[in-house]
């Protein structure tokens with residue numbers, strides 16, 4: 001079992017989450033050329049090693065998270081909210097706390 | 099190579115089994131081969147065999163980083179069937195099934211292909227209609243043994259399933275392919291290896307490709323754990339490791355993700371189940387058969403997240419056990435002996451690639467998802483044809499990397515471009 005430290009709920013079993021996928025994909029603008037959409041939808045780096053990926057805490061707070069995980073060892077390096085605003089809030093909280 | 103025959107089995111039986119020699123050589127790598135196949139799984143070995151046997155080519159090597167059949171070749175649940183409905187796939191898999199039917203003879207090696215029927219349980223009128231559509235399509239396109247069974251026929255064939263009306267998903271019938279079944283996975287790898295070796299193919303184990311040198315738009319040299327090997331043509335058949343090789347060749351991204359899939363085997367039992375039975379509804383996904391040694395062989399879903407670790411997680415153990423109990427409750431006291439996982443190459447539409455690549459002398463065989471065991475003979479057959487003739491056979495034209503650019507997805511499941519959903 002992978003244990004994921006959710007910033008909102010604490011450390012939980014991965015079975016509470018749904019794996020989203022590669023977190024580095026940037027979806028192009030809606031009117032971008034179809035080649036750009038092809039690449040974003042169909043092509044993957046498929047990293048063996050540290051990967052940035054999305055997880056949904058679907059049986060918890062229901063927040064989307066960005067997780068850095070090693071795809072070979074399953075070691076988790078970092079977890080932060082996927083929403084950039086919330087992630088920034090967390091960072092300021094941490095700095096204020098230090 | 100000594101050929102196996104009834105006489106040789108008999109003779110060795112009465113002379114203490116002392117007359118059997120090595121089944122293939124263990125050669126030193128040569129500095130140059132005309133064709134180098136990377137990956138000594140089923141697809142790499144079958145490709146080498148057909149390159150030599152069908153096309154008469156010489157000076158071929160298969161490079162395997164571990165031992166033969168140590169990858170998915172020796173880890174799968176061995177189900178062979180051709181009940182595919184998308185154009186292209188149904189012809190491809192039916193060709194594969196026909197090759198399976200003669201494989202033990204072709205290789206002079208018993209692959210224990212057992213056409214014991216594949217029975218997919220159906221649990222709603224809608225599911226029966228959908229299966230009837232697919233199975234009628236099969237009947238009209240060259241797969242004659244597609245049948246829909248009602249409950250009475252199913253109960254006659256497999257009387258001990260859970261037919262309770264109060265089950266969460268009561269069984270209402272089944273989609274059946276009678277020529278489908280199972281085979282001995284190791285024997286398939288060994289049989290192709292032995293056949294390829296007899297045609298002069300060098301099979302190099304403990305030979306990992308660690309780097310790839312290019313000469314412009316072609317591959318020139320493979321750096322391996324057993325030295326540099328120059329190659330005229332290079333073919334990848336490395337299943338879940340495809341992206342890593344692709345990167346070594348400096349080629350960037352692929353429509354593939356590596357996931358892990360588990361399999362399970364129970365303690366051996368007396369004969370209990372004569373068919374392959376599949377249960378898939380409402381989040382359950384489960385398939386089982388009984389091996390010749392008596393172990394119940396189970397399979398289920400992927401572990402649900404991308405991974406290169408060849409070890410399975412516990413939630414799937416629970417899932418699979420629950421599914422087993424819900425359709426065959428008499429298994430309740432049976433102990434699971436082992437579970438393991440393999441590294442599967444999940445593609446964006448659930449269909450494979452047998453194609454040329456951006457490099458002139460590099461060929462790709464990948465994207466087998468859950469289903470590359472049954473594909474083995476056809477995969478090797480068409481991949482060898484592609485490498486030998488440097489052009490895709492008509493039947494594999496759409497198994498290229500560009501199909502998504504053309505707007506084509508060969509998506510049997512209708513799951514969309516998310517690799518983990520193509521189970």
Ligand SMILES: Cc1cc2nc3c(=O)[nH]c(=O)nc-3n(C[C@H](O)[C@H](O)[C@H](O)COP(=O)(O)OP(=O)(O)OC[C@H]3O[C@@H](n4cnc5c(N)ncnc54)[C@H](O)[C@@H]3O)c2cc1C
Nearest residue numbers: 137139140141163169170171174175177307440470471472
């Ligand atoms: C648990 C499980 C159950 C399955 N059940 C079924 C089933 O019931 N029916 C079905 O049809 N299919 C099934 N499959 C799928 C099937 O097993 C695979 O699609 C198929 O075996 C893949 O082809 P292969 O045998 O060539 O792969 P592999 O046996 O994985 O061969 C690839 C080889 O490449 C080698 N390699 C990797 N990198 C390098 C390198 N750098 N240098 C040299 N060698 C390298 C690996 O060591 C490996 O031996 C299942 C798979 C799994 C994991």
Ligand SMILES: [Zn+2]
Nearest residue numbers: 006009057061
């Ligand atoms: Zn949470």
